Structure formats: structure tokens, C-alpha cells
Amino acid sequence: MPGFRRVARDTRPVRPTALVLAALPLLGATLPSVATAEEAPVAKAGGASYLTLGEVTVSASRTGALSARDVLSSVDILGAERVHDQQVDNAWELFTRAPGVMTTEFNQGTTSGKFSFRAFNGEGEINAVKLLIDGIPSNSNDGNMPYIDLIFPLDIESIEVVRGTNDARYGLHNIAGNAGITTRTGGNYTQGRVSYGSYDTVDTQWSAGLERGGFAQNYFVAYRGSEGFREHSDFDKFTFAGKWFYAPDSQPFRAGLIIRWFENDAEEPGYLTEADARRRPDFSYPFSATDGGERQVGTVSGHLDVDVAQDLVWTLKSYVNLLDDTRWVKFSAAVSQQERITNETHYGAISTLTWRPAVPRLDDFAIEGGIDVQQQDNESERYLDTARVRQRQTRDQAFDLTNYGGYAQMVVKPVSWLKFVPGVRVDRYEGDFEDLLNRSTADINDYGTIWQPKVAAVVTPLAGYDVYGNWGRSAQIGLAAGTYKIAPRLTDLEPSINDGWEVGLKFQPAPWLDGRLAYWEQVASDEVRRKLNDPTGDFDNVGETERTGVDLQLNVAPTSRLDAWFAWSVQDAEVLTPGPTEPALRGKEIDHTPDFILSGGIDYAVTDAFRTSVWTYAQGDYYPERTNATDEFGDYFVLNLLLAYDVTKQIGLEFQVRNLTDEYYEYVWHDGTQTLHSPGDDRTFFGAVNLRFDY
Numbered sequence: 001m002p003g004f005r006r007v008a009r010d011t012r013p014v015r016p017t018a019l020v021l022a023a024l025p026l027l028g029a030t031l032p033s034v035a036t037a038e039e040a041p042v043a044k045a046g047g048a049s050y051l052t053l054g055e056v057t058v059s060a061s062r063t064g065a066l067s068a069r070d071v072l073s074s075v076d077i078l079g080a081e082r083v084h085d086q087q088v089d090n091a092w093e094l095f096t097r098a099p100g101v102m103t104t105e106f107n108q109g110t111t112s113g114k115f116s117f118r119a120f121n122g123e124g125e126i127n128a129v130k131l132l133i134d135g136i137p138s139n140s141n142d143g144n145m146p147y148i149d150l151i152f153p154l155d156i157e158s159i160e161v162v163r164g165t166n167d168a169r170y171g172l173h174n175i176a177g178n179a180g181i182t183t184r185t186g187g188n189y190t191q192g193r194v195s196y197g198s199y200d201t202v203d204t205q206w207s208a209g210l211e212r213g214g215f216a217q218n219y220f221v222a223y224r225g226s227e228g229f230r231e232h233s234d235f236d237k238f239t240f241a242g243k244w245f246y247a248p249d250s251q252p253f254r255a256g257l258i259i260r261w262f263e264n265d266a267e268e269p270g271y272l273t274e275a276d277a278r279r280r281p282d283f284s285y286p287f288s289a290t291d292g293g294e295r296q297v298g299t300v301s302g303h304l305d306v307d308v309a310q311d312l313v314w315t316l317k318s319y320v321n322l323l324d325d326t327r328w329v330k331f332s333a334a335v336s337q338q339e340r341i342t343n344e345t346h347y348g349a350i351s352t353l354t355w356r357p358a359v360p361r362l363d364d365f366a367i368e369g370g371i372d373v374q375q376q377d378n379e380s381e382r383y384l385d386t387a388r389v390r391q392r393q394t395r396d397q398a399f400d401l402t403n404y405g406g407y408a409q410m411v412v413k414p415v416s417w418l419k420f421v422p423g424v425r426v427d428r429y430e431g432d433f434e435d436l437l438n439r440s441t442a443d444i445n446d447y448g449t450i451w452q453p454k455v456a457a458v459v460t461p462l463a464g465y466d467v468y469g470n471w472g473r474s475a476q477i478g479l480a481a482g483t484y485k486i487a488p489r490l491t492d493l494e495p496s497i498n499d500g501w502e503v504g505l506k507f508q509p510a511p512w513l514d515g516r517l518a519y520w521e522q523v524a525s526d527e528v529r530r531k532l533n534d535p536t537g538d539f540d541n542v543g544e545t546e547r548t549g550v551d552l553q554l555n556v557a558p559t560s561r562l563d564a565w566f567a568w569s570v571q572d573a574e575v576l577t578p579g580p581t582e583p584a585l586r587g588k589e590i591d592h593t594p595d596f597i598l599s600g601g602i603d604y605a606v607t608d609a610f611r612t613s614v615w616t617y618a619q620g621d622y623y624p625e626r627t628n629a630t631d632e633f634g635d636y637f638v639l640n641l642l643l644a645y646d647v648t649k650q651i652g653l654e655f656q657v658r659n660l661t662d663e664y665y666e667y668v669w670h671d672g673t674q675t676l677h678s679p680g681d682d683r684t685f686f687g688a689v690n691l692r693f694d695y
Contacts (some may be wrong), residue, residue: 047419047458048072049468049506051516051553053097053565054079064305065315065354066169066368068180070411072421072456072468073164073502074100074518074551080184083153085613085642087195087203087656087686089224089235091151095179096617098161099553099567102597103617105667107678109235109266110293111327113667114145117163118176118500118522119547119573121592121622123669125529126476126542130170130178134258136301136319141344141378141401142479142530143173146323148181149297150239150260152222154193154205157182165500165522166454166472168407168423169370175474175498176522184209185243185256186216188695195654197686201226210695218243228269229681231284232291235266245303252307262297268329271676277666281679290337290387293327313354321346328388331671339390341381348374364413369406376401380480382535394535396436397481401444404428409454417460425452429477433484442484446492450475464508471501479530482539498524504551515554522547523576541579545590548572566600588628592669594635595620613642625670633675636665652690659683 049072068075076099083094095101095115104122105113113122120128127143138147163177170178187209195203205222220241227234245256270288272281301319308314323344330337352370359365382395409423431444456470476496477483485492504518527542549571556564573593578585601615616639621632641657662683668675 047413047460047466049458049466049504050075050077051514051555052077052079053555054082064313065352066366066409068160068162070421071162071167072458073162073166073470076161078159080157083156085654086153087658091148092145094153096599098159099599100163100551100569100597101161102594102619105680107667107680109268110264110295119549119571119593120176123592124532127173128175130174132178132180134183135317136299137348137374139173140323141376146295146297146325147299147321149264150262150299151181152205152239154191154207155183155220155241157184164470164472164502165474165498166456166470168409168425168454171405171425171427172403175476185218185245186211190693192691193688195686195688198684199227199229214246214248216245230269230282232267232288233269235264237264254305256303258301260299264295267292271331271678274675274677277677277679287330287333291329296324298322311356316351318349328385331676336384337386339383339385343379345377346374362414363416364411366411369408371406374403380537393437398436399431399433399484401429401431401483419458421456423454431483433481433486442486444483445478445485447477447495450495466506469503474498476527478528478539481537482528482530494526496524496526496528498522512557518551520549543575543579544577546574546576561605563603569597571595585626588626589623591624591626592622594622609646611644615640624668624675630670630675633668636663638663638665650692654688654690656686657683
């Protein structure tokens with residue numbers, strides 16, 4: 001297991017609020033509960049807009065809190081069978097299988113990449129997707145997703161992606177939607193996976209569940225290490241998870257405790273010029289020889305669900321998230337190496353109350369209210385280094401942020417062919433900022449109370465056809481130092497308001513065919529973007545922006561042995577009215593936004609024991625900088641192949657080829673003088689042995 005030295009410091013006192021929130025997971029571990037929102041059983045019937053890929057375990061009745069399936073937007077649910085067999089270095093790569101989702105592959109050690117959607121790019125300047133792991137908020141302060149490193153494929157039960165602005169359940173970072181990863185709890189099994197492949201890549205995953213007398217224990221341990229496709233790209237990563245839940249048959253409650261820990265020690269190959277990237281994509285310049293990163297991520301969460309009455313359910317989740325991240329990076333020979341340190345501790349709690357009374361003359365009715373609080377204590381330091389030896393400090397910031405949020409949401413189905421889901425969310429923010437280099441302080445911008453109304457409806461004119469529409473408002477505040485009123489700014493900044501709407505048709509004309517066709521728009525006022533390379537962590541006012549798109553999805557299963565899926569999203573993002581300092585950006589495309597995203601595949605079971613899978617993901621090209629003055633880059637089409645054979649019910653063998661056609665693809669950005677390129681992996685081969693024992 002790689003070591004990690006703690007560089008950042010935290011000398012600030014712990015607030016009373018933080019102590020209370022930190023204790024809540026321990027309370028949750030001692031109390032009991034019912035099924036979680038993620039486990040709420042659902043029947044795939046009319047009056048909905050969600051689609052599923054792969055098998056998702058459901059039951060016939062409907063109880064518990066409202067879930068993603070109640071959000072009448074573009075909701076996609078990936079079952080475990082879509083992710084368990086995937087050979088990926090990072091969990092965010094699993095989202096290439098989700099419709100309409102773009103993945104940005106930096107391929108730089110611990111800063112490997114991430115996913116995004118609705119024409120928001122993955123650069124880290126504007127992070128518009130709320131990530132949840134077992135219902136726990138899992139974004140860093142700037143909206144990035146380091147906590148997704150905690151998850152490996154074999155521990156995943158399902159993935160839910162909600163695209164759109166009308167989900168009232170979440171606030172901070174829920175600008176374009178949210179994505180939830182649900183991991184495995186309960187059951188009696190032992191499952192393992194060992195694989196080896198190109199670049200001396202070793203992957204071991206072990207998962208076990210033991211359930212007796214209402215007490216369930218689940219454990220997960222995994223390691224992945226590789227020399228990497230490019231020179232100077234070795235990494236070693238390790239993760240552990242323990243989950244303990246108690247649900248006695250005689251009591252209407254379920255309680256649990258989840259602990260996760262992750263460590264990664266990785267080298268960074270750096271970026272190449274365009275010519276060098278084409279000539280020798282596996283190369284790394286000598287000046288990147290000491291670039292790399294060390295990351296530790298941990299989380300502790302308590303979960304409590306109680307059936308207060310037959311039609312009333314209360315849920316409580318509480319958590320502590322920890323992030324320690326140090327990165328050394330030198331982008332080109334002419335600049336200094338930067339040492340970037342991030343140290344964050346986030347405390348939070350989420351409570352919901354869901355009432356599902358039987359209302360005469362209504363087919364369905366539910367009302368839910370929720371409150372949540374998140375407190376963050378953050379530190380950000382930067383140094384100019386020479387081969388990891390500090391020369392000068394350029395940033396030393398300490399800042400806290402507290403988000404208070406609440407929402408109310410209803411599901412009203414007056415007749416069998418019509419359903420409404422109105423809702424509203426309210427958020428407030430508090431916080432303070434301290435610059436320890438120049439001994440200055442600042443208050444948070446007074447964003448006021450941010451009201452975010454939502455409404456959605458679905459009509460079922462014919463069996464198998466659901467026409468839905470929604471409108472919703474989400475909000476963006478500043479990120480990191482951009483959240484605060486730092487001199488020379490004298491006036492408070494307003495939040496950026498995002499108004500989005502969508503109309504769509506979900507169709508299932510036959511049991512073996514379903515799909516969705518949707519058109520959507522999202523307009524933002526005074527959008528702000530973080531300056532990634534700025535020593536102070538300042539921001540730019542992008543101005544008014546517009547994002548539009550069309551999504552088409554198809555799932556086809558003509559026989560029990562054949563299953564195919566296809567998703568194609570056309571999108572556009574541009575600046576309508578630029579900020580006051582950059583008038584030339586009017587009408588320009590927003591950088592790093594490809595004009596289309598495509599994914600699809602075919603699974604075919606040749607026999608009961610032998611199955612094959614071919615799948616692809618692709619995207620169009622994009623401008624790597626904001627003025628659109630360069631060529632466009634980034635388009636690719638990657639094809640993958642899987643062959644799997646079950647020797648027995650307990651033992652399975654797999655052979656997998658990633659990038660079957662040896663396609664050249666890359667991530668590209670612009671440093672102000674030139675484009676810099678990070679090539680993706682070439683054709684790679686992996687073999688795996690799977691073990692499964694059920695008790």
C-alpha cells in the first residue's frame with residue numbers, strides 16, 4: 001500500500017456544528033431502519049421517463065423516499081452487469097456506458113479525468129454534476145470528483161444518471177444534474193476477480209457479504225497497479241470498504257455504517273506538443289520526470305431509515321468526507337514545477353420525510369420534504385518547485401463554506417394517463433476566507449436565499465408511449481476563492497441562475513424495444529469559471545450562456561441471447577452575452593465541448609456458458625480554447641471487445657480488448673501559446689478470472 005505524507009496543515013478550531021455532524025454517523029450505526037431511497041422498489045411501467053441498461057433488481061410494490069426514477073427528466077439506470085466486467089483504471093470511465101455522458105481523459109496520474117454532461121465540459125472550471133455514493137454527497141469544494149476513486153467496478157450495484165435541472169433533492173453542484181452510485185449491501189456471497197494485462201497491469205478485487213438475523217456485513221478490498229501506456233505513468237491504488245447494516249424483522253427500521261478508504265501514488269507523464277504526440281504518443285519529456293501525485297480519500301457515513309407509520313417514512317444520512325491531495329506538475333519546459341496541495345474535511349447530514357397517503361380518486365400521491373447541511377473546512381496551498389524541492393510559495397488559503405438547503409416535492413397522479421411532479425428547492429451559503437500569505441480575510445459573497453422552482457409532467461396517450469416535459473431552475477455559486485468577496489471586489493456577486501427545460505418521448509412499442517427521444521435547453525446568467533492556473537484561484541465572468549441538445553436512445557433485446565443498445569447526443573454550447581472584460585467571446589463555442597457523444601454495443605450469448613460483447617464510445621471534436629482561434633481536436637471512435645466463458649457456476653474466464661482498432665485519441669488543451677496533448681491508451685489486452693460463491 002503506497003505511503004502518503006501529510007503536507008497540508010489545519011490549525012483552525014473545530015466548530016460545534018462540525019462536532020455534531022461528525023457524531024451523527026455513530027448515532028446512525030446504533031439505530032435501525034427500512035429500505036434506502038436507492039433501494040426503493042420500482043415497477044417499470046407507464047408514466048415515467050427513466051430507462052434501464054442491464055438488469056436492476058426491483059420488487060412489485062412502491063415504498064420509501066422518492067428516488068431518481070420519480071424525476072421526469074432524462075434518467076438512466078445502469079445495472080451491475082454493465083459495469084462488473086469492465087477493465088478500467090478509474091471508476092469515472094464506467095460512465096462511457098451511460099447515454100449522453102462525456103468523459104474527459106487527462107491521463108495525468110491522480111488527476112486522471114472525469115465525466116460531465118448537458119454540454120458542460122470536464123475541464124474543472126465549471127463542475128456541473130452532483131456526485132453521490134450511496135446517497136452521500138461526494139464532490140470536493142470545487143465540484144470535482146476525487147471521491148469516485150473510492151469505488152471499483154465489482155462493488156457497484158447500480159449507477160443512476162439524472163440529466164436536467166428539475167431534480168429538487170440536491171443543491172450545491174447540481175447545475176446540470178446528478179449521478180448516483182449505489183454499492184452492494186446485504187446478501188451471502190464471496191466474489192473475487194483477478195486480472196492481468198498490457199503494461200503489467202494487475203487488478204484484484206474481492207467482495208463478500210454475510211447476512212444473518214437482520215444483520216448484514218459487506219466488505220470490499222481492491223488493488224490496481226500498472227506501468228501505464230506512456231513513459232513515467234506508473235500508479236498503485238488501493239481501496240477498502242466495510243458496510244454494516246441492521247434491520248430486525250420485528251422493527252420498522254434499518255440502520256447502517258459505511259467506512260471507505262482509498263490511497264493512490266501515481267506518476268504523471270505530462271503533455272506533448274502536437275507533433276510529438278502523433279510521432280510517439282507513449283513518450284514523456286524529461287522535464288516531467290518528477291511530476292506525479294499522492295492522494296488519500298476517506299469517508300464515514302451513517303444511514304438510518306424509519307417507517308414512522310404505514311404511509312410515512314423518515315430517512316437520515318450523515319457523513320464525514322476527507323481529502324488529502326498533493327500534486328507536482330510541470331506543464332512545459334519554460335515554466336516552473338507547481339506543487340499543489342488540497343486538504344478538505346466535509347461534514348454533512350441529509351434528512352427527508354416522505355408521506356404516501358391513499359387519496360380517494362387519485363391513482364398516486366406522495367409528498368416529500370427534505371433538509372440538508374454541509375460544512376466544509378478547506379485548505380489550498382501552492383508552491384513553485386524544482387524537482388519537488390520548494391522554491392517559493394504562491395498560495396496559502398484557508399476557507400470554510402456552509403450550505404443550508406431544503407426542498408419540497410410532490411408526485412400527483414390524478415388519472416392513470418397523467419402525472420405531475422412539482423417541487424421547489426431553497427439554498428443559502430455562509431463562509432469565511434483567509435489568505436495566509438498576505439494576512440487578509442474576506443466574507444462570502446452574499447448570495448441571499450436562492451429559490452429554485454421545478455415542475456414536470458408526463459402524459460401516456462397510448463400504452464407504451466410516455467410524453468414528458470419539465471422546467472427547472474438550478475444555481476451556480478463561485479468555486480474555491482471565487483466564492484468570497486476578495487479585494488479589490490467591493491460588491492457581492494449574484495449567483496448564476498440556470499433555467500433549463502426538456503421535452504421528450506419515452507417509447508416501448510414492444511417488450512423487446514424501448515427508447516427515448518428528447519430535446520433540451522439550458523440558459524445561464526453570469527456564468528463563472530475558475531482560473532485553473534491562477535495563483536490566487538480567481539475566476540472569470542463568462543456571461544450569459546446557452547446549451548442545447550437532442551438525445552436519442554434505443555435498447556433492443558429481440559431474443560433472450562441478444563441485447564443491443566445505442567445512444568446518440570448532439571449538443572451545442574455557446575456564449576450569448578459575454579462578460580464585460582471579454583466582448584470578443586460573443587457567439588463563440590464554449591471550449592472542450594464536443595458536438596456529439598455516442599455510445600452503444602451488442603451483447604450476444606453464444607451458449608449458456610459463452611457470451612460476447614462489443615461496445616463503443618465516441619465523441620466529436622472541440623475547440624481547446626475560448627476564442628475558437630485554433631483547429632478543433634478531440635474526436636475519436638473507440639471499439640472494445642469482451643469474450644467470457646463460465647467454466648462452472650463458480651468460475652469464469654474473460655478476455656478483453658480495449659481500443660480494438662488501435663484508434664489514436666487524445667485530450668488537448670491550450671496554454672495560451674500552443675496546444676498541449678495527452679494521448680490515450682493504444683490497443684490493450686486483459687485476461688481475468690472471476691470467482692463467485694453464494695451461500
